[in-house]
Amino acid sequence: MRENRPVIALDFPTFQDVKDFLAKFPEEEKLYVKIGMELYYSVGPDVVEYVKSLGHAVFLDLKLHDIPNTVQSAMKVLAGLGVDMTNVHAAGGREMMRAARAGLDQAGGEATKLIAVTQLTSTSEAIMQADQNIQTSLQESVIHYAQMTADAGLDGVVCSAQEVELIKQATSSDFVCLTPGIRPKGTATGDQKRVMTPADASSIGSDYIVVGRPVTQASDPVRAYQEIYKEWNHLP
Numbered sequence: 001m002r003e004n005r006p007v008i009a010l011d012f013p014t015f016q017d018v019k020d021f022l023a024k025f026p027e028e029e030k031l032y033v034k035i036g037m038e039l040y041y042s043v044g045p046d047v048v049e050y051v052k053s054l055g056h057a058v059f060l061d062l063k064l065h066d067i068p069n070t071v072q073s074a075m076k077v078l079a080g081l082g083v084d085m086t087n088v089h090a091a092g093g094r095e096m097m098r099a100a101r102a103g104l105d106q107a108g109g110e111a112t113k114l115i116a117v118t119q120l121t122s123t124s125e126a127i128m129q130a131d132q133n134i135q136t137s138l139q140e141s142v143i144h145y146a147q148m149t150a151d152a153g154l155d156g157v158v159c160s161a162q163e164v165e166l167i168k169q170a171t172s173s174d175f176v177c178l179t180p181g182i183r184p185k186g187t188a189t190g191d192q193k194r195v196m197t198p199a200d201a202s203s204i205g206s207d208y209i210v211v212g213r214p215v216t217q218a219s220d221p222v223r224a225y226q227e228i229y230k231e232w233n234h235l236p
């Protein structure tokens with residue numbers, strides 16, 4: 001299940017920014033990229049088609065969270081994009097997650113992996129308890145969401161690398177753990193609260209790491225990506 005390529009979050013406001021960013025990489029290098037809300041809301045499905053036409057793998061991160069019928073209908077539309085992976089919020093519940101899977105399957109998206117966000121990596125235990133009024137530990141909440149996601153038949157979860165071991169124990173070793181909040185030593189954490197280095201995330205068993213600003217805002221993004229690639233794959 002492990003993906004050797006760090007997933008690069010293309011958090012850019014315009015199509016041109018994406019084109020300029022991808023043009024920095026050698027044409028033959030096939031990346032795994034994430035298209036999130038900012039880019040998708042600004043450019044729309046054309047950017048997915050463009051990135052796929054270059055041969056890159058795509059995680060479409062729109063974090064759907066609505067009533068089951070709406071999510072199912074939206075997933076039917078998104079299925080047509082043929083992305084490799086997409087996501088919902090586990091907080092939407094089992095019925096919503098099953099509806100999301102059904103929507104994808106009904107519209108030819110059977111091959112698209114579907115994962116669910118547990119607790120965002122920008123959430124600390126204190127924030128969760130105060131803002132969501134969940135009076136358990138953060139780990140318990142994440143495990144609860146992961147078990148519910150597995151029960152709904154999804155492929156895995158978005159979590160911080162700090163919870164990967166517990167999630168795999170509570171579900172199964174092949175349950176996907178995709179982990180944002182990745183910060184190489186010495187890089188700014190920004191709004192992320194539950195962070196880990198690429199090497200530690202690798203050792204602990206993350207299946208995918210997602211990296212945005214440490215690559216996209218670097219003075220030399222290709223070099224920053226290569227360094228993270230090496231660290232994640234324990235290469236010299």
Ligand SMILES: O=C(O)c1cc(=O)[nH]c(=O)n1[C@@H]1O[C@H](COP(=O)(O)O)[C@@H](O)[C@H]1O
Pocket residue numbers: 009011034036061063087117119120121122158159180181182190192210211212213214
């Ligand atoms: O679903 C996500 O991708 C996601 C979930 C989460 O809990 N935390 C999180 O940071 N993300 C995304 O991962 C990326 C992290 O970006 P950086 O913090 O710049 O590395 C952003 O695009 C976030 O939207």
